[in-house]
Amino acid sequence: MVDINELHKSYINGKNKLHVLKGVNLHIEAGEMVSIMGSSGSGKSTLLNILGILDNYDKGTYSLGGKLIQNMSETKAARYRNEMIGFVFQSFNLISFKTALENVALPLYYKGMGRKKRNLVAMSYLEKVGLEPWANHLPSEMSGGQKQRVAIARALIANPQLILADEPTGALDTHTSYEVMNLLREINEAGKTLIIVTHEHDISQMTDRIIRLRDGVIEREEFPVKAATV
Amino acid sequence: MFDLNIWQEIGSTIRKNRLRTLLTGFSVAWGIFMLIVLLGAGNGLTHGMQENFADDAVNSIWFNNGTTSKAWMGLKPGRDIVFDNDDLTYIKANFPEVDLISGRFWLPWNNVTVSHNTEYSSYQVLACGSAYAEIENATVTKGRFISDLDDNENRKVAVVGQEVIDKLFKPEEQALGDYIKINNVMFRVVGIYQDNTGWDNKRVYIPMHTAQSLFNGGNRVHNIAITTKIDPKEAPLLEAKIKAYLMHKYKIHPEDKKAIFVWNRLDDYSRTMNVFSSITLFVAIIGIMTIISGVVGVSNIMLITVKERTREFGVRKALGATPGSIVKMVIFEAVIITAIAGYVGLLGGIGLTEAISAVIEQGIQQGPRQPGQATMFRNPTVDITLATGATILLVISGTLAGLIPAMRAAKIRPIEALRDE
Numbered sequence: 001m002v003d004i005n006e007l008h009k010s011y012i013n014g015k016n017k018l019h020v021l022k023g024v025n026l027h028i029e030a031g032e033m034v035s036i037m038g039s040s041g042s043g044k045s046t047l048l049n050i051l052g053i054l055d056n057y058d059k060g061t062y063s064l065g066g067k068l069i070q071n072m073s074e075t076k077a078a079r080y081r082n083e084m085i086g087f088v089f090q091s092f093n094l095i096s097f098k099t100a101l102e103n104v105a106l107p108l109y110y111k112g113m114g115r116k117k118r119n120l121v122a123m124s125y126l127e128k129v130g131l132e133p134w135a136n137h138l139p140s141e142m143s144g145g146q147k148q149r150v151a152i153a154r155a156l157i158a159n160p161q162l163i164l165a166d167e168p169t170g171a172l173d174t175h176t177s178y179e180v181m182n183l184l185r186e187i188n189e190a191g192k193t194l195i196i197v198t199h200e201h202d203i204s205q206m207t208d209r210i211i212r213l214r215d216g217v218i219e220r221e222e223f224p225v226k227a228a229t230v
Numbered sequence: 231m232f233d234l235n236i237w238q239e240i241g242s243t244i245r246k247n248r249l250r251t252l253l254t255g256f257s258v259a260w261g262i263f264m265l266i267v268l269l270g271a272g273n274g275l276t277h278g279m280q281e282n283f284a285d286d287a288v289n290s291i292w293f294n295n296g297t298t299s300k301a302w303m304g305l306k307p308g309r310d311i312v313f314d315n316d317d318l319t320y321i322k323a324n325f326p327e328v329d330l331i332s333g334r335f336w337l338p339w340n341n342v343t344v345s346h347n348t349e350y351s352s353y354q355v356l357a358c359g360s361a362y363a364e365i366e367n368a369t370v371t372k373g374r375f376i377s378d379l380d381d382n383e384n385r386k387v388a389v390v391g392q393e394v395i396d397k398l399f400k401p402e403e404q405a406l407g408d409y410i411k412i413n414n415v416m417f418r419v420v421g422i423y424q425d426n427t428g429w430d431n432k433r434v435y436i437p438m439h440t441a442q443s444l445f446n447g448g449n450r451v452h453n454i455a456i457t458t459k460i461d462p463k464e465a466p467l468l469e470a471k472i473k474a475y476l477m478h479k480y481k482i483h484p485e486d487k488k489a490i491f492v493w494n495r496l497d498d499y500s501r502t503m504n505v506f507s508s509i510t511l512f513v514a515i516i517g518i519m520t521i522i523s524g525v526v527g528v529s530n531i532m533l534i535t536v537k538e539r540t541r542e543f544g545v546r547k548a549l550g551a552t553p554g555s556i557v558k559m560v561i562f563e564a565v566i567i568t569a570i571a572g573y574v575g576l577l578g579g580i581g582l583t584e585a586i587s588a589v590i591e592q593g594i595q596q597g598p599r600q601p602g603q604a605t606m607f608r609n610p611t612v613d614i615t616l617a618t619g620a621t622i623l624l625v626i627s628g629t630l631a632g633l634i635p636a637m638r639a640a641k642i643r644p645i646e647a648l649r650d651e
Contacts, residue, residue, distance in 0.1 A: 045645075078551060
């Protein structure tokens with residue numbers, strides 16, 4: 001699914017050059033649920049951005065679903081993001097003036113689907129995350145857990161192969177975090193590849209594989225004991 | 231370009247951000263509204279002043295007699311200058327530039343008793359020639375004005391102002407053809423006139439020669455009015471030539487400023503025309519300023535809007551929005567808001583100016599205008615092409631103002647937009 005070879009990335013900030021990723025090699029199979037851990041400054045956010053085609057890289061290769069992602073135009077990157085990747089963010093990033101339903105339906109708008117049809121599809125996804133009654137509520141009227149479930153529905157609606165979650169439980173209490181993780185696990189079991197960036201130990205323990213980043217390289221990989229699911 | 235999906239998305243964004251929409255819209259609508267009201271006021275002032283010139287023929291020059299203030303050729307100062315009939319004949323014969331000429335002679339008493347049956351009142355009685363109607367811009371509403379024949383044959387005929395008729399005759403009486411008494415001399419009413427400003431409706435005009443012979447006038451003329459068809463720029467020359475002739479004839483010191491007074495309506499007119507162009511320029515400058523401030527207002531709001539929406543754009547980009555679609559969204563939104571608001575401002579401004587115009591017209595139609603009620607303000611309406619042009623300009627500039635921040639926003643990488651602050 002994801003194939004990364006000798007990936008380098010540096011940021012140039014005035015005269016300072018900050019080498020963030022120093023040769024990352026990463027292979028993730030389709031259907032895997034992987035967590036990336038690392039202290040701040042380890043390069044995990046940068047890696048996630050590259051994985052999400054939100055940022056480009058300097059050296060090495062990155063293939064997603066067999067397609068080489070390199071030097072893409074913004075327009076092409078946007079299309080790839082729309083078709084292949086679903087995002088879940090720590091701060092949910094729902095559009096505040098749109099209802100839950102409209103937020104979920106948004107990726108389909110960029111696919112060019114008509115409003116009636118996409119709202120119908122969005123409703124079925126809201127149903128999947130158990131928020132059907134909240135379809136016409138604004139994000140500000142919902143709890144953190146509900147918002148994250150709306151965001152997950154939004155990430156799923158375009159039927160991408162890869163879900164990228166950046167600290168999906170970072171803004172949630174433990175109980176809600178576990179609920180969200182269970183939902184993500186269900187999604188994974190339905191066949192999606194999941195990459196979760198987190199710094200919470202217990203969250204990472206719920207994934208199939210933990211990738212530890214340190215100073216721009218992969219330090220080691222761990223395989224947590226299964227059945228950690230609550 | 232026309233994709234229902236895009237318009238639906240923009241429509242919902244506009245509807246759901248009412249305050250922002252309202253603020254942007256208001257600044258545009260207000261700008262256009264102010265511009266139209268301002269231009270309307272300028273136009274109203276110009277129209278009003280032009281209206282006032284309907285008073286006398288704009289191409290007329292008036293020579294009034296005065297008293298000498300300087301000794302000259304053995305004559306003492308303090309001598310009254312009085313023109314005579316020969317001057318009229320001479321000017322007519324020797325100055326081909328002169329189009330119409332008429333002398334004016336008023337009865338020795340300022341106000342003369344004019345009566346009909348038992349009704350009487352005192353009015354100004356003026357003697358003049360046949361050309362005077364045109365010089366004064368008086369419109370004869372019934373009958374005719376004094377003719378050359380009346381003048382040459384010393385006919386006792388009178389052309390009477392509407393107000394005089396209203397006062398002396400009962401409504402059911404037919405004034406035309408009837409007689410009035412001026413200083414106990416019977417005159418036949420041959421015409422009724424209406425002056426265009428309402429100032430001079432209380433007069434009675436009688437033929438020059440009739441007045442001179444009846445009221446001990448000899449061949450004296452109190453003032454001379456001419457009109458000319460030459461270029462206004464050359465009018466001062468004609469004025470100077472006639473004045474020089476008169477000065478020479480009446481032996482007036484060349485530098486004596488009190489012997490003959492000249493009133494050149496052409497001068498006056500071009501002076502006023504200069505005022506008009508100043509007003510127009512002033513209004514144009516303020517108009518441009520208004521447009522600029524409108525543009526600045528719209529740009530400001532667009533800038534803030536785009537900044538405020540950076541995160542939203544980031545989210546949209548992460549979900550698959552292309553930079554082009556972001557720019558398109560911002561621009562279409564700006565165009566819709568500014569166009570609708572501009573239209574509202576346009577309607578409001580035109581509505582107000584038309585309403586004011588209607589009120590003024592109504593006021594004018596109610597009864598004859600009183601002297602001194604000279605309109606300063608008339609028809610304060612704006613050329614619709616100009617108003618529409620200004621609106622379109624504001625819409626375009628508002629859009630351009632939105633374009634720059636929108637393009638910048640579209641370029642921002644989603645990661646930067648989505649970074650938690």
